[in-house]
Amino acid sequence: MADTAVHAATDHGHDDHGTHHTTTGLSNNKLAMWLFLGSECLLFGGLISTYMLYRGRHSENLGPDQLWDIPFTSASSFVLLMSSLTMVLAVTAAKRRDDRNTSLWLTVTAMLGALFVAGQIYEFTVFYREGLGFTTSLFSSSFYTLTGFHGVHVTVGVIMLLSVVGILMKRRTGEDKSELVEMVGLYWHFVDIVWILIFTLVYLIPA
Amino acid sequence: MALIERPATRDGGLVPAVVTPSSSYGVFRRPVETKGWKSWLFTIDHKKLGIMYGVTAIFFFFLGGFEALLIRAQLATNEGTILSADKYNQMFTMHATTMVFLFVMPMAAAFANYFVPLQIGARDVAFPRINAFGFWCFLFGAIFINTSWFLGGAADGGWFMYAPNSSVPFSPTSGIDFWTLGLQITGIASLTGAINLIVTVINMRAPGMSLMKMPIFTWMILIVQFLLLFAIPVITVALFLLMFQRNFDATFFSVEAGADPLLWQHLFWIFGHPEVYILILPSFGIVSEVLPVFSKKPLFGYPLVVFSGAAIGFVGWGVWAHHMFASGLGPISVAVFSVATMAIAIPTGVKIVNWIMTMWGGKLVFTTAMLFAIGLIVQFTIGGLSGVTHAVAPSDTQQTDTYYIVAHFHYVLFGGAVLGIFSGLYYWWPKMFGKLLNETLGKWNFWLMIIGMNLTFGPMHIIGLQGQPRRMYQTTDARAGEGFFNLNFWNLVASIGSLILGIGAFLFVINVFYSHRKNGPAPLDPWDARSLEWMTASPPKEHNFDAIPTVHHLDEFFHRKYEDRGEGEHHEYHQVATAEDVLAEQEANADKHIHLPSPSYWPIVLAFGLPVMAYGVIYNIWLIVVGGAIVMAAMYGWGLEPATATPDDYDPPTPEGGAELEVAHG
Numbered sequence: 001m002a003d004t005a006v007h008a009a010t011d012h013g014h015d016d017h018g019t020h021h022t023t024t025g026l027s028n029n030k031l032a033m034w035l036f037l038g039s040e041c042l043l044f045g046g047l048i049s050t051y052m053l054y055r056g057r058h059s060e061n062l063g064p065d066q067l068w069d070i071p072f073t074s075a076s077s078f079v080l081l082m083s084s085l086t087m088v089l090a091v092t093a094a095k096r097r098d099d100r101n102t103s104l105w106l107t108v109t110a111m112l113g114a115l116f117v118a119g120q121i122y123e124f125t126v127f128y129r130e131g132l133g134f135t136t137s138l139f140s141s142s143f144y145t146l147t148g149f150h151g152v153h154v155t156v157g158v159i160m161l162l163s164v165v166g167i168l169m170k171r172r173t174g175e176d177k178s179e180l181v182e183m184v185g186l187y188w189h190f191v192d193i194v195w196i197l198i199f200t201l202v203y204l205i206p207a
Numbered sequence: 208m209a210l211i212e213r214p215a216t217r218d219g220g221l222v223p224a225v226v227t228p229s230s231s232y233g234v235f236r237r238p239v240e241t242k243g244w245k246s247w248l249f250t251i252d253h254k255k256l257g258i259m260y261g262v263t264a265i266f267f268f269f270l271g272g273f274e275a276l277l278i279r280a281q282l283a284t285n286e287g288t289i290l291s292a293d294k295y296n297q298m299f300t301m302h303a304t305t306m307v308f309l310f311v312m313p314m315a316a317a318f319a320n321y322f323v324p325l326q327i328g329a330r331d332v333a334f335p336r337i338n339a340f341g342f343w344c345f346l347f348g349a350i351f352i353n354t355s356w357f358l359g360g361a362a363d364g365g366w367f368m369y370a371p372n373s374s375v376p377f378s379p380t381s382g383i384d385f386w387t388l389g390l391q392i393t394g395i396a397s398l399t400g401a402i403n404l405i406v407t408v409i410n411m412r413a414p415g416m417s418l419m420k421m422p423i424f425t426w427m428i429l430i431v432q433f434l435l436l437f438a439i440p441v442i443t444v445a446l447f448l449l450m451f452q453r454n455f456d457a458t459f460f461s462v463e464a465g466a467d468p469l470l471w472q473h474l475f476w477i478f479g480h481p482e483v484y485i486l487i488l489p490s491f492g493i494v495s496e497v498l499p500v501f502s503k504k505p506l507f508g509y510p511l512v513v514f515s516g517a518a519i520g521f522v523g524w525g526v527w528a529h530h531m532f533a534s535g536l537g538p539i540s541v542a543v544f545s546v547a548t549m550a551i552a553i554p555t556g557v558k559i560v561n562w563i564m565t566m567w568g569g570k571l572v573f574t575t576a577m578l579f580a581i582g583l584i585v586q587f588t589i590g591g592l593s594g595v596t597h598a599v600a601p602s603d604t605q606q607t608d609t610y611y612i613v614a615h616f617h618y619v620l621f622g623g624a625v626l627g628i629f630s631g632l633y634y635w636w637p638k639m640f641g642k643l644l645n646e647t648l649g650k651w652n653f654w655l656m657i658i659g660m661n662l663t664f665g666p667m668h669i670i671g672l673q674g675q676p677r678r679m680y681q682t683t684d685a686r687a688g689e690g691f692f693n694l695n696f697w698n699l700v701a702s703i704g705s706l707i708l709g710i711g712a713f714l715f716v717i718n719v720f721y722s723h724r725k726n727g728p729a730p731l732d733p734w735d736a737r738s739l740e741w742m743t744a745s746p747p748k749e750h751n752f753d754a755i756p757t758v759h760h761l762d763e764f765f766h767r768k769y770e771d772r773g774e775g776e777h778h779e780y781h782q783v784a785t786a787e788d789v790l791a792e793q794e795a796n797a798d799k800h801i802h803l804p805s806p807s808y809w810p811i812v813l814a815f816g817l818p819v820m821a822y823g824v825i826y827n828i829w830l831i832v833v834g835g836a837i838v839m840a841a842m843y844g845w846g847l848e849p850a851t852a853t854p855d856d857y858d859p860p861t862p863e864g865g866a867e868l869e870v871a872h873g
């Protein structure tokens with residue numbers, strides 16, 4: 001009969017939506033972010049495959065060899081990489097509950113991200129001036145689609161970073177915000193890693 | 208409802224605190240109603256959302272069925288004139304799109320939403336507001352796709368929309384644009400739903416419920432959500448490429464521009480083949496719940512059923528190219544995919560054996576739910592066997608694009624997914640609505656559907672092997688053939704069958720209305736069931752469980768009702784408690800504080816912005832801006848709103864409101 005006794009669980013109600021007592025101990029929010037990023041891998045997988053399939057399909061004088069400005073893109077890649085570093089600093093500050101430094105580093109991260117996006121827009125304009133429109137060739141369409149998608153991801157990241165800064169400034173409850181910062185951090189690092197992949201496959205490996 | 212305090216009544220139940228809705232519904236006072244239409248529109252309760260998913264999905268089942276009947280009416284006679292060639296193309300495309308994306312998938316979402324939290328002993332899903340958002344994405348996306356009928360014609364490229372047929376020169380109306388953008392929106396529903404349910408299952412199980420004590424339906428749903436998680440982004444890419452092709456003049460699929468037409472096929476089927484397991488596994492889960500209950504035996508080989516489900520999920524990723532045997536992949540690819548496809552028959556066969564062994568020696572009770580479950584085993588097996596015949600590539604090249612294929616996938620989709628869904632409806636109806644469905648009507652419902660489906664899809668094997676192509680809008684007497692294999696005859700049989708099938712399915716709706724008028728409240732545990740969802744009131748209270756149960760067994764509820772008095776390997780179960788006893792005990796030990804997240808405006812507002820943007824892509828760029836603004840505003844509203852209502856959302860303000868509540872995330 002032991003099993004038929006209903007075990008008087010006193011306060012499990014608290015577990016339901018909280019982040020504290022989940023079955024696995026992982027926070028719901030972070031788990032969700034990991035899952036989402038897992039899904040994003042396939043999204044970029046599809047886009048990168050499309051690009052790899054089509055990267056050779058362009059006219060004689062408008063291919064990667066004529067267009068790429070490796071020093072410039074390396075510089076902007078470096079900027080994005082550094083933003084991962086500042087993101088780490090933001091997360092550690094958030095864990096210390098040091099709101100001031102968290103905001104500071106989040107802002108710096110957002111600035112670096114914005115700088116990268118600006119660089120990308122500049123790069124696109126240069127290519128466009130040289131004659132590479134979105135529909136010029138299969139190569140151009142798939143290039144702009146892939147890097148465009150990545151650019152949108154960075155932009156969304158910048159918006160998220162600034163929103164977190166906004167939330168921190170309001171500081172309504174003074175509660176622990178480190179999880180929020182960590183989540184945005186996960187996203188940010190992911191976007192960064194994807195760029196490393198794109199930079200290698202698209203820019204560095206000769207077609 | 209924000210907070211349920213426990214002023215314990217004499218019989219120990221919980222009385223919900225009286226909540227007066229706020230008098231002003233300004234943007235910044237959130238909805239707190241528990242009754243009336245607002246309580247549905249802004250709900251985040253997984254049970255309400257489950258019902259909303261279900262009602263919408265069944266509506267689309269009948270819409271898709273109506274389209275199918277038009278198809279069969281057209282083909283009933285030679286040179287049919289009911290549909291023009293153009294309308295016929297739209298009809299089979301939308302029939303399939305509706306059935307797959309707007310019926311079976313959301314119907315699985317309905318069951319998953321309603322029953323997964325109950326089966327794992329949770330009070331809601333992990334992210335209730337995202338859950339609501341998913342539903343509205345599905346509904347708005349579905350409506351969006353179907354508005355194309357009135358705006359120049361629906362999509363007409365077939366449900367897999369092969370390139371280059373899907374390009375503007377071949378399909379100049381906006382139909383395919385509606386299809387592309389609409390599926391993008393319903394895809395958001397699937398993706399957010401997948402994340403939500405995975406987190407729920409992984410993180411919110413009742414104490415003691417290890418993964419291997421989880422009800423089998425929850426297991427199958429978990430596997431399906433992983434498939435969705437990884438399949439949806441692939442179709443997202445494909446749909447984006449198609450949108451760029453059609454609306455922004457890219458040439459991803461234009462052969463004349465040097466594109467590779469197989470790109471679309473690969474992307475589509477890398478999504479599409481996991482998709483067919485996404486369609487079937489929930490029904491496998493339902494049947495694995497129903498068969499043990501009505502055989503009065505535990506599920507035979509529970510771990511095997513779990514692992515074969517997972518195996519199907521894995522191998523399902525490695526077989527997509529069997530849809531492309533006829534496209535010139537090259538002999539090596541064809542051989543590899545052929546073998547992989549045959550391999551997937553093994554875990555599927557394992558499941559069928561397990562189900563039969565579950566029934567073997569059991570005290571079978573032939574309720575309608577049980578009949579549908581047995582129906583699934585039989586009909587799905589037929590479909591599985593014809594499936595193996597086209598895993599053999601040389602034989603498939605004869606069958607591809609004929610009615611033989613149509614026969615095959617209807618045996619697995621209708622005979623598998625749909626029969627499983629009906630089994631679940633009959634089985635869980637008393638739990639969801641507190642009323643049993645009428646069994647006599649149910650049996651008519653079942654038998655007419657079975658007879659109808661075999662008359663409809665059975666002859667299609669013959670028609671197909673005789674060479675009638677699928678997607679052909681007219682049949683001609685000149686090619687009908689003679690004697691037993693006369694195509695006219697079998698086409699007519701199939702069309703009559705589809706009518707019987709339609710009547711059979713409609714009996715379900717009649718049954719619902721009839722039973723709700725005639726039947727009194729259902730008993731608490733009408734089937735002597737085994738899993739946790741039956742350990743609640745029918746329909747369950749808003750907070751599901753008064754006390755979260757601690758789980759010791761697979762089939763926990765059964766073990767609370769029955770005691771094993773056997774020795775060693777010999778089991779002898781004696782009933783020691785009724786469902787009422789178990790529930791009463793739970794109520795007596797009810798939790799003191801139960802926190803539920805509060806309703807919200809933002810999910811529906813956010814979802815509403817998406818079709819506005821989609822119309823913008825087709826008609827006017829400014830609409831994209833408007834839609835985008837709605838989306839942004841809703842996101843900020845959402846982000847700034849706490850998951851539970853604060854005191855001043857109530858009128859008069861509640862002393863505690865949601866202030867002391869846990870922060871719910873969503």
Ligand code: HEM
Nearest residue numbers: 272275278299303306307311365366620621677678679705
């Ligand atoms: C209500 C009973 C149903 C009937 C009478 C029916 C009938 C048909 C017929 C005759 C076709 C072939 C059209 C053609 O190739 O010319 C067809 C195609 C199709 N049906 Fe059904 N069907 C039914 C239910 C379903 C269900 C429940 C599903 C899926 C869950 C489904 C999925 C499909 C798909 C994917 C196609 C292929 C469309 C294409 O070629 O693009 N059908 N159906």
